[in-house]
Amino acid sequence: DQQVKQNSPSLSVQEGRISxxxxxxxxxxxxYFLWYKKYPAEGPTFLISISSIKxxxxxxxxxxxxxxxxxxxxxxxxxxxxxxxxxxxxxxxxYGGSQGNLIFGKGTKLSVKP
Amino acid sequence: xxxxxxxPRHLVRxxxxxxxxxxxxxxxxxxxxWYRQLPEEGLKFMVYLQKENIIDESGMPKERFSAEFPKxxxxxxxxxxxxxxxxxxxxxxxxxxxDSTNYGYTFGSGTRLTVV
Numbered sequence: 001d002q003q004v005k006q007n008s009p010s011l012s013v014q015e016g017r018i019s020x021x022x023x024x025x026x027x028x029x030x031x032y033f034l035w036y037k038k039y040p041a042e043g044p045t046f047l048i049s050i051s052s053i054k055x056x057x058x059x060x061x062x063x064x065x066x067x068x069x070x071x072x073x074x075x076x077x078x079x080x081x082x083x084x085x086x087x088x089x090x091x092x093x094x095y096g097g098s099q100g101n102l103i104f105g106k107g108t109k110l111s112v113k114p
Numbered sequence: 115x116x117x118x119x120x121x122p123r124h125l126v127r128x129x130x131x132x133x134x135x136x137x138x139x140x141x142x143x144x145x146x147x148w149y150r151q152l153p154e155e156g157l158k159f160m161v162y163l164q165k166e167n168i169i170d171e172s173g174m175p176k177e178r179f180s181a182e183f184p185k186x187x188x189x190x191x192x193x194x195x196x197x198x199x200x201x202x203x204x205x206x207x208x209x210x211x212x213d214s215t216n217y218g219y220t221f222g223s224g225t226r227l228t229v230v
Contacts, residue, residue: 004156006156034218036218036221041223041224042223042224043118043120043205043207043221043222043223043224044157044205044221045221046218046219046220047218049218089156089157098162098169098170098172099145099162099209099213100145100159100170100207100209100219101147101159101162101170101172101173102159102219103159104149104156104157104158105156106155106156107156
């Protein structure tokens with residue numbers, strides 16, 4: 001039973017355009033959502049997070065939007081760069097669960113073409 | 115200012131052997147988390163430890179797997195009598211305090227375990 005779903009296994013975008021990565025979740029008790037980027041043979045690198053009490057958080061080229069009623073969040077990357085090519089994981093923390101117990105989606109592989 | 119250090123990077127074990135995976139957290143971090151990633155899957159939480167304490171082991175298989183984080187030295191994830199299904203990438207993360215959602219948990223590069 002997947003509580004965090006990333007339904008698109010891959011996404012291809014032209015350099016300079018916007019990349020939109022989507023994530024759906026089922027558990028209304030999630031209180032924090034995080035996005036990680038992962039290159040092959042490396043560990044995940046934290047990108048940005050958002051609290052469930054907010055609907056938007058922005059950091060440079062990265063913006064995360066949260067729609068609680070739809071149980072949906074998205075990561076926008078503008079403008080996309082070839083170095084952004086990686087696998088992006090959406091993760092959620094369960095309120096009341098132990099800190100650091102994150103539930104990850106399966107990831108979306110982003111390819112940014114020059 | 116080294117990040118989270120995991121070793122070995124690659125580990126090959128025959129079925130029935132023991133695997134020991136090590137994780138040294140970032141300097142100043144006293145909270146350690148182990149995750150496992152099976153092929154084509156996301157990361158799955160295994161265990162959360164503080165120095166000398168297991169805080170949450172809800173993701174650990176009931177048998178053959180154990181973890182420790184002693185007062186001195188790295189955290190160890192130990193898998194006894196490995197089976198082919200244990201083949202995966204094992205990632206360790208650390209944080210200075212348990213609520214690190216604003217800046218994320220810092221992950222190491224992982225140990226890729228192959229059971230032959």
